[in-house]
Amino acid sequence: MSYSVQFTNVVKKFGDYKAVNNANFTVNKGEFFTLLGPSGCGKTTLLRMVAGFNEIDEGEIRFDEKVINFTPAHKRNIGMVFQNYAIFPHLSVYKNVAYGLKARKVPEKEIQKRVEEALQMVRMEEFRDRQPAQLSGGQQQRIALARAIVIHPDVLLMDEPLSNLDAKLRVEMRSIIKKLQKDLGITTIYVTHDQEEALAISDRIAVMKKGVIQQIDVPEIIYKKPANAFIANFIGTSNFIPGTIVPMGNGLQHQLTLLDKWTIEINLLKSYEGEVMVSVRPEQIELQQPQKESIQGKVILATFLGDFINYEIELENKQIIQVNEYAKAGAKLRSEGDWVSVILDPYKMNIYDEKGKEALL
Amino acid sequence: MIVNEKKKSPVFHHMMDFWNIITIISLIILTITLLYPFSSLILKSFIDKTGESFTVKNYINFFKLPYYFSTLKHSLVVCLLSTFFATLVGLPMAYISTRFNIYGKKILNLMVILSLMSPPFIGAYAWILMLGRNGFLTRALESIGLRVPPIYGLKGIVLVFTLKFFPYIYLYVSGALQSIDSSLEEAAENLGVSGFKKIMTVTFPLILPTISAGALMVFMTSLADFGTPMLIGEGYKVLPVLVYEEFMSEIGGNVSMASTLSVIIVLCSLTVLFIQKKIIAKKNYTMSALRPPKVKELTLGKRILATVFCFLVALIAMSQQIVVIVTSFLKTSGPLFLKEFSLESYRLVRHRLSHNISNTFAFSTIAIIIMIIAGMLLSYVIVRKRTKITGILDMLIMFPYVIPGAVLGITLLVAFNQGPIILSGTAVIMILSYVIRKLPYTIRSSTAILYQIDPSIEEASINLGVSPMKTFFKTTARLMAPGIFSGATLSWITTINELSSSIILYTGRTATISVAIYTEVIRASFGTAAALASILTLTTVISILIFNKISGSQGVSL
Ligand SMILES: Nc1ncnc2c1ncn2[C@@H]1O[C@H](COP(=O)(O)OP(=O)(O)OP(=O)(O)O)[C@@H](O)[C@H]1O
Ligand SMILES: [Mg+2]
Numbered sequence: 001m002s003y004s005v006q007f008t009n010v011v012k013k014f015g016d017y018k019a020v021n022n023a024n025f026t027v028n029k030g031e032f033f034t035l036l037g038p039s040g041c042g043k044t045t046l047l048r049m050v051a052g053f054n055e056i057d058e059g060e061i062r063f064d065e066k067v068i069n070f071t072p073a074h075k076r077n078i079g080m081v082f083q084n085y086a087i088f089p090h091l092s093v094y095k096n097v098a099y100g101l102k103a104r105k106v107p108e109k110e111i112q113k114r115v116e117e118a119l120q121m122v123r124m125e126e127f128r129d130r131q132p133a134q135l136s137g138g139q140q141q142r143i144a145l146a147r148a149i150v151i152h153p154d155v156l157l158m159d160e161p162l163s164n165l166d167a168k169l170r171v172e173m174r175s176i177i178k179k180l181q182k183d184l185g186i187t188t189i190y191v192t193h194d195q196e197e198a199l200a201i202s203d204r205i206a207v208m209k210k211g212v213i214q215q216i217d218v219p220e221i222i223y224k225k226p227a228n229a230f231i232a233n234f235i236g237t238s239n240f241i242p243g244t245i246v247p248m249g250n251g252l253q254h255q256l257t258l259l260d261k262w263t264i265e266i267n268l269l270k271s272y273e274g275e276v277m278v279s280v281r282p283e284q285i286e287l288q289q290p291q292k293e294s295i296q297g298k299v300i301l302a303t304f305l306g307d308f309i310n311y312e313i314e315l316e317n318k319q320i321i322q323v324n325e326y327a328k329a330g331a332k333l334r335s336e337g338d339w340v341s342v343i344l345d346p347y348k349m350n351i352y353d354e355k356g357k358e359a360l361l
Numbered sequence: 362m363i364v365n366e367k368k369k370s371p372v373f374h375h376m377m378d379f380w381n382i383i384t385i386i387s388l389i390i391l392t393i394t395l396l397y398p399f400s401s402l403i404l405k406s407f408i409d410k411t412g413e414s415f416t417v418k419n420y421i422n423f424f425k426l427p428y429y430f431s432t433l434k435h436s437l438v439v440c441l442l443s444t445f446f447a448t449l450v451g452l453p454m455a456y457i458s459t460r461f462n463i464y465g466k467k468i469l470n471l472m473v474i475l476s477l478m479s480p481p482f483i484g485a486y487a488w489i490l491m492l493g494r495n496g497f498l499t500r501a502l503e504s505i506g507l508r509v510p511p512i513y514g515l516k517g518i519v520l521v522f523t524l525k526f527f528p529y530i531y532l533y534v535s536g537a538l539q540s541i542d543s544s545l546e547e548a549a550e551n552l553g554v555s556g557f558k559k560i561m562t563v564t565f566p567l568i569l570p571t572i573s574a575g576a577l578m579v580f581m582t583s584l585a586d587f588g589t590p591m592l593i594g595e596g597y598k599v600l601p602v603l604v605y606e607e608f609m610s611e612i613g614g615n616v617s618m619a620s621t622l623s624v625i626i627v628l629c630s631l632t633v634l635f636i637q638k639k640i641i642a643k644k645n646y647t648m649s650a651l652r653p654p655k656v657k658e659l660t661l662g663k664r665i666l667a668t669v670f671c672f673l674v675a676l677i678a679m680s681q682q683i684v685v686i687v688t689s690f691l692k693t694s695g696p697l698f699l700k701e702f703s704l705e706s707y708r709l710v711r712h713r714l715s716h717n718i719s720n721t722f723a724f725s726t727i728a729i730i731i732m733i734i735a736g737m738l739l740s741y742v743i744v745r746k747r748t749k750i751t752g753i754l755d756m757l758i759m760f761p762y763v764i765p766g767a768v769l770g771i772t773l774l775v776a777f778n779q780g781p782i783i784l785s786g787t788a789v790i791m792i793l794s795y796v797i798r799k800l801p802y803t804i805r806s807s808t809a810i811l812y813q814i815d816p817s818i819e820e821a822s823i824n825l826g827v828s829p830m831k832t833f834f835k836t837t838a839r840l841m842a843p844g845i846f847s848g849a850t851l852s853w854i855t856t857i858n859e860l861s862s863s864i865i866l867y868t869g870r871t872a873t874i875s876v877a878i879y880t881e882v883i884r885a886s887f888g889t890a891a892a893l894a895s896i897l898t899l900t901t902v903i904s905i906l907i908f909n910k911i912s913g914s915q916g917v918s919l
Contacts, residue, residue: 088836
């Protein structure tokens, strides 16, 4: 049985600093929801408020209709996977997983069955009698996961569960977690500061900065339509090129000029005049032979990365941008010092106001 | 920055209530048993001999009259010299035993701990048996034409203190040397710095804070010890001896002067502690060796030489105990030992002094149970519920670390032999002084281990549905056990050997083994004193061995 989790005007203060500032959103039943943001933005704090380890200073958290603000942590029936696993070092793998069931006074027979099941799900059944000290990081991590799901929690919380694993294991565990979550249909709140992981694993992502939630959406939109320059910069790589917007008439039609050279007409979300930041992903820029009436640049570094080639291009204003070009068969590597034209597609870029706070496109 | 959770929601009520209650109860108990007595002491030090009017005359007299003031100078000289020599002995020994493959390290460790934990007072007496005016070593040396000056006075005190307290340096520094990651010293070698220069530029600075902590212990315990200087000081009177005499003097002790002197000793200790904490320990490098330093293989000759050096020092330090044990099995005639073995001393102990033995074990057992429970709960409060108030609690608990036993005894007696609570002459006051004075050992090692237990382990348990209270007893306490155990072992050993506050607080009914050792020596009944001391030593050895067996480590950590 799974619940939706609703946050209403949730605030957490440490002294005067609001580590979580007015969070308002709902995690749907059975959803895989990720809190993403740079270090210190308040992800853990928010998660721990759900778990009951940080009290809720203002606002309410509800499981379905029920306000849980005042439910003690040990009565919330939440599964939690800690960043450092928090495996009980004095208990065997089996006893670690059985711990929560014992606390619930589940009959011994059923405990055995459910522990076996949980260990199977994380593919750790042959380790049941090991001591935690004899397990690798990845194995401990899976025990932590088994221990959290074996109690059939209403909500599953995970705080950077993969951050201590090496890259390969991280990807492997990622799919184990995702499959498990879908199979069990547990509402899950997942915390990470790794944007790639967030994009890969989540149904929806909330991007946080300094305690404030910046944008909540599905991974694709978060990536393609970041709500502000901070997100555009934090998720993936973005090039920010300064430009100028001049309104054409009274409507939403505007003219955008980049580097005094390249001008297009464009429909904005609202009327605007002045400096803007144009953000483009490296793979959405096209390079062509130099031609007039376009932005030009010089290749200063070419890096072969297998699937594609990464170029650092110095524009005429001395700004250096990143461009990824697919390594098509037969295409030759551009050399350092080559001049190229930098072609932008108006449908594949984002425009933000001068401070990068608001999306105009 | 750690900001406290405001206690608003019931989520935290249950837990906060329990720990708040613990904090409040402890504060109340400490106020009654420590703050109140200490204030009484300070008050007393400002009251004149007649007990009526307020005066600073005691303090003026102390600094004006050489009879008093010289003892302070003597104490400082003794402490400085002892600390210096103890470091001189302990440091190289620690280095050799941790860095080279000498033989019998475990035994060496045990010997060193034993010489530190030897029963009080009798050790000094054993030295008189060896190197006194009529000592057997003195005479033996004389017979081969070597005239050594007898052990009395400053040099004797320094010799005994050095040998008794160098283990602090040895044990502290060995620990630190083992926790320097080998890559640090390798880096130095890689940069072309090796040998002695490497030690001076890398190793030494890294362990300096630890050396200073060990030196502090030597200094403090030398300042507090009064059994040794009393027996062999003769004309060279130190501060604690003066305190004792002023307090216990047959011809109407001068309690207010004794109080004044007590306050002065505590001020001295605090000053030294302050200097160590502020100046030296500030540069504390937290180290934990990922790769412990390599133990260097010596050639056979050098290996034997290094082993001999270490064991020679340990043996000299232990010689007093050996003398005590041997003499405990000698037949006696009055104060003299005859060259004939017998169990007479033990028989006498059984007849006359068995209640001292049962007292020691009864009091120490009760004290250690209280210390274990208090240690467990209070260290949790101090580490996990950090607030200004628990900070004060921490300070109060640690304060007795710097109070010499005799001073604590006087403090408790001054407070509790009149006024609202009368405890003088009871077992309660003895146990109280043990708990107050030895609790810091248990607390220190319990807090140390608690710092290493990740709080998320507790949260995981709560999260899995076990209430915070149950989590504490089921999981946290279980994980803390090794630390509590190691601290409690140390508290236990030092409690059974405790003399300096017992001597002030005991009455005929509550006398302990160490008190009996003292009184028997004074009565010149050396055989029984030696037998009692041997019983204590044996208990200490057994305690350490049990501890090693259970914990699998090599010796209690200080
Ligand atoms: N107990 C506390 N007392 C005071 N400030 C705190 C406390 N816990 C967290 N903070 C502050 O609240 C802010 C958010 O912390 P939080 O741990 O939630 O960050 P995070 O997003 O999880 O970061 P990371 O990715 O590094 O884990 C930080 O500025 C942190 O310093
Ligand atoms: Mg965090």
